[in-house]
Amino acid sequence: MTNEIIRIENLNKTFLAKDKKIVALNNINLSIRRGEIFGIIGLSGAGKSTLVRCINYLEEPTEGSVIFEEKNLGKLKKKELLKARRSMAMIFQNFNLLSQRNALQNVCFPMEIAGVPKAEAKKRAEELLNVVGLSDRMTSYPSQMSGGQKQRVAIARALSTNPSVLLCDEATSALDPNTTAQILELLKKINQELGITIVIITHEMKVIESICNRVAVIDDSHIVELGEVKDVFLHPKSKIARQLIFPHGDAASQKFESGKRSLRLVFDGTTAFEPVISQLTLECRAMVNIVAANTKTVHGKPVGQMVIQLPSDRDAVNRIMVYLIDKGIKFEEVTEA
Amino acid sequence: MNTALILMSSWAEKIANIFKSVTVSDYADAFLATMGITLISTVIAYLFGIPLGVLLYGTSEEKMFPNRLINKILGIIVNVFRSIPFIILLVMIQPVAKLIVGKTIGNAAFVFYLTVAAIPFIARMIETSLHEVDKGIIEAAQSMGAGNFKIICKVLIPEAKPSLLLGAAIVFATILGYTPMAYLIAGDGLGALAIQYGLYRFNPTVMYISSILLIILVQIMQEAFGFLARKTDRRISK
Ligand SMILES: Nc1ncnc2c1ncn2[C@@H]1O[C@H](COP(=O)(O)OP(=O)(O)O)[C@@H](O)[C@H]1O
Ligand SMILES: [Mg+2]
Numbered sequence: 001m002t003n004e005i006i007r008i009e010n011l012n013k014t015f016l017a018k019d020k021k022i023v024a025l026n027n028i029n030l031s032i033r034r035g036e037i038f039g040i041i042g043l044s045g046a047g048k049s050t051l052v053r054c055i056n057y058l059e060e061p062t063e064g065s066v067i068f069e070e071k072n073l074g075k076l077k078k079k080e081l082l083k084a085r086r087s088m089a090m091i092f093q094n095f096n097l098l099s100q101r102n103a104l105q106n107v108c109f110p111m112e113i114a115g116v117p118k119a120e121a122k123k124r125a126e127e128l129l130n131v132v133g134l135s136d137r138m139t140s141y142p143s144q145m146s147g148g149q150k151q152r153v154a155i156a157r158a159l160s161t162n163p164s165v166l167l168c169d170e171a172t173s174a175l176d177p178n179t180t181a182q183i184l185e186l187l188k189k190i191n192q193e194l195g196i197t198i199v200i201i202t203h204e205m206k207v208i209e210s211i212c213n214r215v216a217v218i219d220d221s222h223i224v225e226l227g228e229v230k231d232v233f234l235h236p237k238s239k240i241a242r243q244l245i246f247p248h249g250d251a252a253s254q255k256f257e258s259g260k261r262s263l264r265l266v267f268d269g270t271t272a273f274e275p276v277i278s279q280l281t282l283e284c285r286a287m288v289n290i291v292a293a294n295t296k297t298v299h300g301k302p303v304g305q306m307v308i309q310l311p312s313d314r315d316a317v318n319r320i321m322v323y324l325i326d327k328g329i330k331f332e333e334v335t336e337a
Numbered sequence: 338m339n340t341a342l343i344l345m346s347s348w349a350e351k352i353a354n355i356f357k358s359v360t361v362s363d364y365a366d367a368f369l370a371t372m373g374i375t376l377i378s379t380v381i382a383y384l385f386g387i388p389l390g391v392l393l394y395g396t397s398e399e400k401m402f403p404n405r406l407i408n409k410i411l412g413i414i415v416n417v418f419r420s421i422p423f424i425i426l427l428v429m430i431q432p433v434a435k436l437i438v439g440k441t442i443g444n445a446a447f448v449f450y451l452t453v454a455a456i457p458f459i460a461r462m463i464e465t466s467l468h469e470v471d472k473g474i475i476e477a478a479q480s481m482g483a484g485n486f487k488i489i490c491k492v493l494i495p496e497a498k499p500s501l502l503l504g505a506a507i508v509f510a511t512i513l514g515y516t517p518m519a520y521l522i523a524g525d526g527l528g529a530l531a532i533q534y535g536l537y538r539f540n541p542t543v544m545y546i547s548s549i550l551l552i553i554l555v556q557i558m559q560e561a562f563g564f565l566a567r568k569t570d571r572r573i574s575k
Contacts, residue, residue, distance in 0.1 A: 058479055082482035089480070096477035100495050100571045109482040110492065141571040278570070 001199035005165060005197050006032040006055060011064035011214050013050050024050040026221040028064070034164075037191050037198045039229065041205065041244055047221045047272050048201045052169050055082055055199065056088045069164065086114055089158035093170035095150040097142040097157075103129060104138040107157045114161055121160075128156035130188060148179035151204050155186060165197045166190070172207060209233065217241045230298060234266050234305070234330075245305060246292045261310045262291060262316070267332040269301030276327060277306075284323050286316035307334055359543050364527075365521060368550055370444065371526035375513045375554075378448050379505075382455035382512075389415070390455065390463025391489055397464075401475070401485045415457040423454050423515050427522070443523040450522075455512050462508060466500035467493050499570040506562035510555045527551050 013025040024047045032038045042048050053059035055066055057073045066073045068084060076084060089110075097106050107125035116124075129138055132152040142150055151171060158166055167188070167267040172180040186291075188211050191198050200212060208215050208229055215232050217225040219240040225232055236242045267273055273295045281287060296302030310317045324331050389411070395401045396408035421429070427450045431441040434449045470493055478492045494501070517528025525549040535544025567573065 013453070035345075056480055058476060078484075082484055085480060085482035090477070092473055092477065093475050094471075096473040098474060098492065098496060099471075100498060100569075100572070109478075109491070113478070113481055113483045113487055143572045 003033050004031050005034040005069060006030075006199075007067040008051075008055070009067070011054060011066065012062045013047075013054055013059065014062045024223050025054065025061075028223055030216060030223065032165075032197065032199060035191070035195055036213045037086070037188070037200060037211050038216055039200045039202065039208040039215040041202055041215060042218035042257065043203060043240070043244075046202075046218045048218055049169055052090075052199065052201050052219065055167060056085050056090060073290050086110065086161045087163050088165045088167060088169040089161065089163035090169065090332065091151065091154045091158050091171045093173045093256075095142070095147070095174075097150055097153055099142050102139045102141050103134060103145070103153045103156075104158050106142070106153055107160055110157060110161045115138075124160060125156070128159055129153070131159070132156045146179075147175050148182060151179075151183050152186070155183075155190070159190070159194070159196075163196065165199065166201045167201075169201045170203070171200070173202065173204070180207070181210070183185045187211060203244075205233075205294070206296070209298050217244070229290055230268075230303065234268055234303065235244060245250050245294050246307070263308050263310060263320075263324075263331045264334045264335045265306045265308065265324065266332075267295065267304045267306070268330065269298070269303045269326060271329060272302045272307065273304060276329065277308075280320060280323055284316060284319040286311050286313065286320055288320065340492060358542075359530065359546075363530070364546065364550065367525060367527045367530045367547065368554070370524075371513070371516050371528065371551070372554065374444060374448055374516055374519065374524070374526055378388040378451035378455060378512055379509055381448070382452045382459050382508075383505075385456045386459030387463055389460035390467065391493070393464040394467040394493075395461055395485070396419065397468075397491075399472075401488060413458055417436075418454070419461070423450075424518060424521070426450070426454055427518070442524075444519070444524045447519045447522055447524040451512055451515055454515065455508065458511065459508055462504040463501065466497040466504055469500050471494045499566040499572075502562050502566035502569075506559045509558045509562070513551065513555060513558075527554075 008028055008030040011025055011028040012023070015022040015024055028051060050059060054061050055068075057066065061074070065287060068088065071080075071084060073081060073084060098109060101109065104122070104125050107128055108121045111121035111124065126135075126138065127264055129135055132155050134149060134152050134156070137145060137149060137153075140149075142153070145153070154171075155166075166187075171187075172183050175183060184207065187198055187200075190196055191211075198211075200207060202208060212229050214227065215225075215229050216223050217232065217238060217240060219238065224238040225236070225241050232241060233245060236245055265276075267276075273293075277288070277290070288310065291307040291309050293304065293306040295302065295306065297303070310320065321331075357542065393411055393415070396404040396411070398405070399409075418426070430450065430453055433453075434441050434446045438445045438449050440446045474496060475488060475492060478488050483491070516526050517532055519526050520529035520532045527550050531544045531547035531551075534540040535547070
């Protein structure tokens with residue numbers, strides 16, 4: 001077994017809508033490692049869903065190949081492809097549960113398709129509903145459950161055929177922040193305890209930060225950035241990545257236009273945020289304006305970024321820079337939002 | 338006085354006629370005939386209408402086996418058959434009835450005509466119901482490695498069930514609405530009774546009683562299917 005579970009090579013996907021071509025994916029190359037939680041982030045319409053649908057061949061790529069567990073999906077026969085898909089379960093933003101089946105019957109569904117004997121399927125479904133914390137809702141129908149509960153059923157259903165990969169397309173986008181956190185926790189547990197590789201598609205940076213190991217940033221059908229979450233988060237190279245990290249970037253860019261200089265401070269986990277700013281104000285005898293901030297605890301460390309607007313007093317600016325260098329806080333001048 | 342007597346006797350005769358000409362058992366026979374003709378036609382028409390409806394659905398854009406050509410051809414055939422008035426269709430397909438049923442008149446032939454007329458209608462009803470099924474649910478099933486046949490049997494039809502049941506009530510009422518035409522080809526039923534006595538023998542009572550029985554039949558079926566649809570729909574939380 002190699003370290004690599006999914007490899008995407010030179011993948012292109014073009015849709016023909018009426019008489020014009022829509023390029024949804026352009027030369028995507030990606031390697032997903034066994035056992036990792038891999039994030040794919042991008043704005044709406046970037047091509048994320050198309051990419052994930054190409055991974056399990058729900059969508060046939062126009063060009064390029066998807067290699068899953070050393071099998072080239074494009075070369076498989078229909079039957080073999082259907083079988084391969086059972087090893088790549090998928091969950092969705094809208095849960096997509098069967099509305100006429102209760103939780104237990106929903107979890108049994110993929111096993112029915114795979115031909116697992118009824119009694120065995122039922123037993124496994126009960127176990128899985130236990131794992132996702134729904135042992136008391138086995139006979140509830142989707143219409144009787146909350147969004148979080150429905151996503152739990154969907155996760156149990158996805159796990160029923162013992163997949164090696166779980167593809168999540170905006171799985172938490174319809175949920176409130178609390179429920180999102182719980183579902184992400186559950187996904188992390190599944191990854192750690194069952195060793196299932198997870199691919200998470202999202203437009204929310206906070207989802208990536210909280211559970212992903214590596215991330216690919218996709219913009220306008222291209223992958224524009226790829227790397228460890230911490231690296232991308234701390235040193236975003238692309239404009240789109242910065243925009244995703246600062247969701248309120250619009251407000252920031254308006255303030256930049258006022259002509260004042262701004263600094264982007266990077267907290268890499270060695271210093272905490274708040275004392276720095278209050279001390280800076282005290283020691284440098286200068287007021288700074290926090291234009292945008294995105295500070296989080298990633299893997300237990302305080303990391304984040306902050307954009308501050310500098311005072312117009314040149315001496316004060318110098319004092320601030322000296323102070324930052326002294327404290328070992330990385331910073332850079334921001335010229336664009 | 339003489340005229341009064343004559344009048345009275347003619348009234349008496351008329352009233353007697355009503356009961357003499359059509360007995361309760363006649364009504365019962367007619368009721369059963371209508372019910373039988375309608376049910377048998379509906380069931381046979383569904384046997385053909387379901388696959389046709391699934392095909393119309395599945396070949397449409399972005400569905401399981403999109404095929405513009407087949408979809409267009411089937412669509413045109415269905416529309417053509419649906420736009421031919423029943424009575425004309427009946428005449429047109431008499432040779433086929435002769436071939437399949439062995440006769441061109443009578444109840445069995447009439448069931449054949451009704452069935453042919455109902456198939457395209459049912460196919461459209463089924464197609465419409467299937468289109469109501471959430472695309473995401475089908476995608477989920479595909480992601481689990483379900484093939485088209487399993488998706489049809491285990492996802493599409495069960496998920497569309499409430500809508501299909503309500504559709505069946507409409508189909509039944511529509512087919513029932515055509516049953517009086519049986520009179521034209523020596524068939525039986527409430528409609529035939531109503532035409533025969535009400536229209537040609539000036540006996541409106543028979544017409545009214547037959548019509549009321551037809552209305553009751555439609556109501557019963559409508560209620561039964563509606564009840565089933567509601568009762569079995571799990572989207573309605575109780
Ligand atoms: N079936 C389709 N037909 C035509 N265009 C499509 C289809 N699916 C997606 N697209 C287009 O491809 C682009 C990427 O879509 P999608 O992958 O859904 O983006 P995301 O999930 O990142 O929001 C969009 O411009 C979208 O309109
Ligand atoms: Mg999407």
